[in-house]
Amino acid sequence: MPGPSRVFLCVLAATTLAGAAAIGADALQRRRQAWDQAAALTLGDPALGQGKIAAYGCGACHEIPGVDGASGRVGPPLKGIAGRAYIAGRLNNTPSNLEAWIAHPRRVDPQTAMPELGVDPRDARDIAAYLYTLR
Template sequence: MNRGLRAPLALLLTLPSLLAAPGCARTDPPPPPQVRNGQPARGAELIARYGCGSCHTIPGIDRAEGLVGPPLTRFGARSYVAGELVNNADNLQRWITDPQAVEPGTAMPNLGVSPLDAQDIAAYLHTLE
């Protein structure tokens, strides 16, 4: 075989395998652990009190059928919070207390949720599997 054709031919033979490798080939993180000190029942009450259901659909919360934000169904089984943070207790609480610090300009408003309230809200959301 002509030496001038070997390199291009080798590239052509390996190119399909390079293109077949997906860009999102990383392994998703495991489901989040439950919030250790959170109280899910209180979290459900707080979700209703803060009006989260006006923007989100949230299972188990009366009149939580909002269509502005994403539905929070099966939230405990999700890998990421807001597409930015690995879904774990600390990151979810961070998002709930100050979403603008995580993603400036997000439609999620800062509702003035205290760290204790965020802990309980996160505890409830992580029960949704």
């Protein structure tokens, strides 16, 4: 009897699709929350920061999710930086410390391999905002 089984398949397909849509919406919502929280934490603009990371060439040395071509292996990957306790194993991971590190890593430690890139404070803030979306 094909009728009922076809109905069953239709219902199954519909619930699967609805489930997938719900998961997609959920992921979008979580991403949005992460971006809002990062902006509130730093008072920077994560979307601008994403572009500035590319402009300063951070990706030559770091793997950075969401930044085209950022697959460098000189420094640590920056995925998950939002959840790390320390920055470069030296500074407590706070927004102002992250900005300070980005702007002047060699003021934190003259021996660090990360170079001074001449990042201005406004840019450091936006870049920190983007990095805090990386959980």
